[in-house]
Each structure stands twice: as C-alpha cells, then as structure tokens.
Amino acid sequence: MLFNSIEYLVFLPLVIVIYFIIPVKWRWLFLLVASYFFYMCNRIEYGILILFTTLVDYFVALKIEQSSSRKRKKGYLAISLIANLGMLAGFKYLNFFGESVNLLLDAFHMQGNLPAFRILLPVGISFFVFKSLSYTIDVYRGIRTPEKHLGYYALYVSFFPQLIAGPIDRSSGLLQQFHHPRDFNTDRLISGLKLILWGFFKKVIIADRLGLYVDEIFAHPEAYTGLSVILATVLFAFQLYCDFAGYTDIARGSARILGFDLMINFNRPMVARSLRDFWNRWHISLTTWFRDYVLYSLPYIKNKQVSYARLYVNLVITYLLMGLWHGAAWNFVIFGALNGMFLVLETITEKQREWFFNWSRLNRVHFLNNFLSNIFTLSLIIFTLIFFRADSLGNSLLIISNSFDFSNLYPSLWKILHDNELLFGILVLVNMMVAEHVHEKQDLVKIIASKHIVVRWAVYIGFIFFIILFWVLQKQEFIYFQF
C-alpha cells in the first residue's frame, strides 16, 4: 500500500478511529494486525518474512540476556546476524553475487555460469531487518534489556508508518512508547495532519514533477548532453530529497496522530556546508545506524594507539556498505565508496582548507564562505548521486561524459525554458526551500496557528486544494521503496 494512494487515505482514518475507540489494553494488538495487513497488501507471503525476523530476534534477545558467558552471548548474536543478513542476502544480493562471480570468471576466460534466480525483492526488507538487528545488538552490548512482551516487539518491527521506508527507529525510542500508549490528543491530530500534508506537498507536487524531467534524461542518457544532463542530475538530488523527506513526513505524521513520535530523518540537508554536515542531516536514521553498528565495531587501535589510517579505511568501508545497502549493483557500491573517500579527503584536508579560507580572507565574508562551501558540498553529493540514479555503471559514465558536451547548448536551453512543468516544479521547489529556511528561524506553523481562524483556515484549505489541483497524476512510487 502506497502512502500516496486512495487505499491509504481510507486505511489511515479507519485505523485512527478504531485505535482510539477500542480499550487501551487491546490497542497494541489492533495496531499489529493493521500493520501486518498494511504490509501483506503488497504480497501475502511477505508477512512470513517479517514474522520470521520478529520471532528470531525476540527469542535471541531473551537468550542473550539469560546467557552468562560472553561466548554464548556471541553465539546467539551470530544466530540473529546470520538469520537477518542471510535473509537480506538471499532476497537482495544473491543474483548480484552470482552476476559478479560470473563477470570475474569471464574476465579470467573461465566459464562463469552461476544461474540467476527470479526473486522478487520484498518491500522494505532492508528497513525492518536493520531495525530488528539494532535491537539484538543493543541487547548484546547491554545497552538495553530485552523486551518481554512479544506483541510489543512484533509491533516495533512491523509498525506500519515506518515499515516500508523507515525511519529506522531504535528500540530505545519507539519500543518504549508502545508500553505507554497516549490517549487521543487534538493537538497531535492537527500537527500530524499538517505534517502529512507537507509530506504530500513534497512528494506529489515537487518530487513527482521533477521526476518527469529527471526520469526522461536518465532513461535515455544517450540522447541528452550538456545543460540537460547537468540540470537533471542537480534536480535528481532535490527530487530524491523531496521524495524521501516527503515519505518520512507522512510516516511521522501518521505515527504522531496515533500518539507515537518517530525520529527526524532529514534536517535540511541541502544547506550542508561540508560532507560530514550533509551526512549528519541526510537519512539520519540510516547514517547513525551504520555509525553505531558498523563504523564503531571496526577495529581502529593499533599498538594501543588510534590508527588514523585504519579509521579512514573503516570510514570508506562503512560508506561502501551503506551504498550496497541501497541496492545490489556496482553503481551503488561506487556511490558509497565515493562518499567514503570524499569524507576522508575532507578530513585530511581540513587544515589546508582552513588555511586557504584565512589566506583568501573568505572566512571574513560569512555569507560567501557558507555559500561556496554549500555549493562545493552539493556538487560532490550530486556527482555521487549520478551513480545512485543511473540504471547501470555504463550509463553513469555516459552521463558524466555527456555532461561535458555543450554542442547542443541552445536547443537544450530552449527546451528547458519551454518546459512549463519543469519550470513550475523548480519554482515550487525554490519556494519550499525558502519556507524551510524561514521555518528554521521562525516556526511557520506556529505563526499560522496564531492567526485569526479565518486566515488560518484559508491558508490550510488553500494549501489542500493547491495540492489536489497540481497533483502529478502519473503515480510514482517512493524512490526508497525499492530498497
């Protein structure tokens, strides 16, 4: 079930109404049933996978707590890791592995004939597997005690607003909230609805509209050059942001109405002034997951001293894995590896850059300093996103090479300037970025809420009908659903 579908617009109000009508002690059960229904709407068999993950990790966590020896605890954690990552590998990476081995064998003139399997990737598998894994690792590390209530745990893994594409909330945040369900609250209802509306605006007005242009260029990279390609790659970064942040807003809004707070997943990443800053603001739940469970787990001490070389290698490995998390293809691996390497370069050259800004006196002009840093950061991110978006490695390289070809500059410019849909999309995007910027300094929601009821309602109603009227009818899935 998609958030931007009629089914969800019926499903959510029904769930909200029934949830608050039934007695408190049965609410978790109702939410659990609703969440499984939500997930199994895509395919009934998928329910088995999520049930499998839930049961394995629930019992493993209990066993870890009961075990006294470190070795046994490790053994149980290994069961959880093998079960979860094995399932992920089987559904997501098996064919990628087979293809890569075949390619490698072919390169050495050996016959590579590992078969390709027809496997349909279960929606959201990377999200709920990581959520469940974080729980067992936390129990193993002694950060939290295992959940005794199987129902609450099952609900934590399958909670419908965040089931398909996150945020990957930790058990310390969400699981605890199921123990203390909140009663219906008008303020939460209103703020949840506002968040959902804002999410829809980002998704169906901006992301889908920019997607019309971006999809066309990336689907036929051989037919476009120069300005068209550059614009498409830049706009893809914003499309991805609006698409995913829009999804997150709808998820957070839905959960908020039901009385639960999900973590913030995006914090205006497009204003980041360094790569580190960017990754602290972008898909925060995934970045922090990899930081806590991968980066911090890799060894970086050599001869009782911190080895910077190892730290840098660890950083590249972590980002490479993060790239691979997004999809089973080499372009995702390159996307991750490039980000890791750029981050290492950024860290290594920190002093030199500081010296340059002092020498050029750019540090005295804050606005210019920030602007240049932001442009440079976004340029690097946009470059890596070419690998993220292109259908194959070959197409990524074609897009990069075509972006230097300006032989068709004027026809491209003419086409862009006559593409009303695109221009409208860019205009709305700029407005949204400005609104987000202003909102950071002054809470726009509060400002509107403080106005007279007529003004307030006019704004809300105007916004609702603006979304309906300018909705892009070619329904597109959320980009992160594929992961």
Add this chain to the structure above:
Amino acid sequence: MNRKTILRFILFLCLVVIINFILDSAFKAFSVHNDINEVMDQQFIDYQGTMKYLTLGNSHNCINTYILDSSFNYGSPSENFIQSYYKLKYVLENTGQRPRNLILQADVSSFGPKIANRFEYNSYWIRYIDYFELARIKGNRDVLSKWVEGKFISYAGNYKDIQLSIFYRIKVKTLEIYNGYRPHRDYRNFANDPNRQRTAWNKAKLILSPETCLDSSIAIYFEKILQLCQENQIGVMLIRIPMSKEFYEEECRLVPVDDLYASVEAIACRYSVYDRTLDYHDLFFDHPEYFFDPDHLNIKGADLFTERLVKDLGEKNSMALTEQSAKLSGDP
C-alpha cells in the same frame, strides 16, 4: 476532545467538502474536453438513418465523416481499447443505434502498456466504464482511484486541462463537430519542423513502451470488443492510420511491429465478424506536409486519407471532392 473542537473539526471538514463540490462541478462544466465529448454523445444519440460505419480510437483517428458517408467518428483523445469497449457496450445496450461495421483504430500505440494505463478525463468516462470490473480484470486496485477522481475530484491534477479550456474559450468561439469528426489540427505543420527525426523519437518514446508491445489488459479488452461485435453481428475492420515516415522508423526501433500485428491478426481471426485490416500507415511517408505532428494528420491529410478510405471501401463520397484534393488523392 471537547465539544468546541469537535464542532470546529466538523465545520472544517464540511468546508473542504463544499469547496471540493464547487470545484468539481465547476471543472466538469468548464472542461472543454467534457464539452466536446458531450456534443459527440448527443450527436450519436441524434444520429438519423443507417450507421454503416462507426469508428473508434484515439486522437490519431481522423476519419472525416463529411467524406465517409453514413459514418460516425466516436474516437476521443487518449482513448484506449478498454474505454472503447465500455463505450461500445453502453451505446449498444442503451441507445437505439446499431452500426453495421466497426472501424477500430489499431495503431502500434493502441496495444502498448502506456495507453493501457492512461485514463484521462475520468469525469466523462465514469458514465461508461465499470471501474470495479476493470480493477478485477487488470488485477490492479489503482484503477479505483480513477473512479474516485471521476466521481468526486475531477479537477485533481487537471490544471493543464483548465489552462487549455481557458485558451479554447477565449480563442475558439465555436466547436465544429460533424458526426463526431472535428477538423481542428491546422495551426502547425510537421513539414516545417527543423528536426523531424528528433521530434518523432520524442513522441514515440512518449507513447510506446519497448518492454511490452501487447499489453495483457489491452489484449483482453480487444477480444471483448470482438466478442461484443460478434454477439451483435457488427462487422469489424481494423485500421492503421497514416503516420510520418520518421515516426514509423522510430516506432520500429522501439517495438517489433511485425510480431505485434501477427499476434493481433491471430486474435482477430478467431471471430467471424472480423473482415480485414486496412493498412494506411505508409500512405503519406513522402508527405510530411499532411501532418500536424509526427503521428497526427492535419485537416488536409485527414481529408485525403478519408478519400482514399472511401475508395477502398467502395463507398460513394457524401461530399463532392474539390479539384485539388481529387488530384492529390491519387498521389500516394
């Protein structure tokens, strides 16, 4: 939640519903597409005499009913076989009209998934299409959102239609429609396009899908049309409308055209009412000046094409041919 909040909430919802109702009604009344389709519906009901040929299809279908005697052109923009089937079923069941022959537009684009999933102007189509049956047959609940759109929020995402309707109402004062045919494509000429091949490629990509050339739901509804004609003893002719040479070349790059028509022929031959396929796709390959764009004939092209069709059907023209068009009709 106190009583005041509940009341405010209900009031807010009522306001949204009322405004939605106003916008929905205004759109339905204002949309020029609805206007055109309704005029066509009325003309169909009012049609006097024997209807020898009923033609169905999308905007490519430009059979001129001034020229082809005893015919009605019931095609409409973006119409696919699914919509054609429901419209045909409706008119056979609910109007007194019973055409002798159906000329069904069967271009390559008529069979692909892009047109199969394109449901525009749902506020018009809702009177014909059984969306629930369609959702069942397609195995896709998303179709139901089209029912909701057509019934309650016809303006959703249709800002372009509003824009077009404003343009029409300001610029075009009268709508000339005769037995469903509307001569209107004369404000552009494909021959003047400096980059015809590129334009054709862009258009081909827009309406054709290289992955599937015969969409499964289209195949089902194509058969349903044939079954319906069989039950009502209506002769069926398929027709391939003329297209520019450039468009055909790009079409062949994307879709295995011969394989597609072999499959279509295999389906059609199962029904005794199927007569033949009238193939005019290459009729004007050397005449880009007869085209409005790569895949639409202009008024002159439509006239010449219909004259040729009349000749092939062995019919008499209802209109006297002009001297010039008579000369040109022999050209290709």
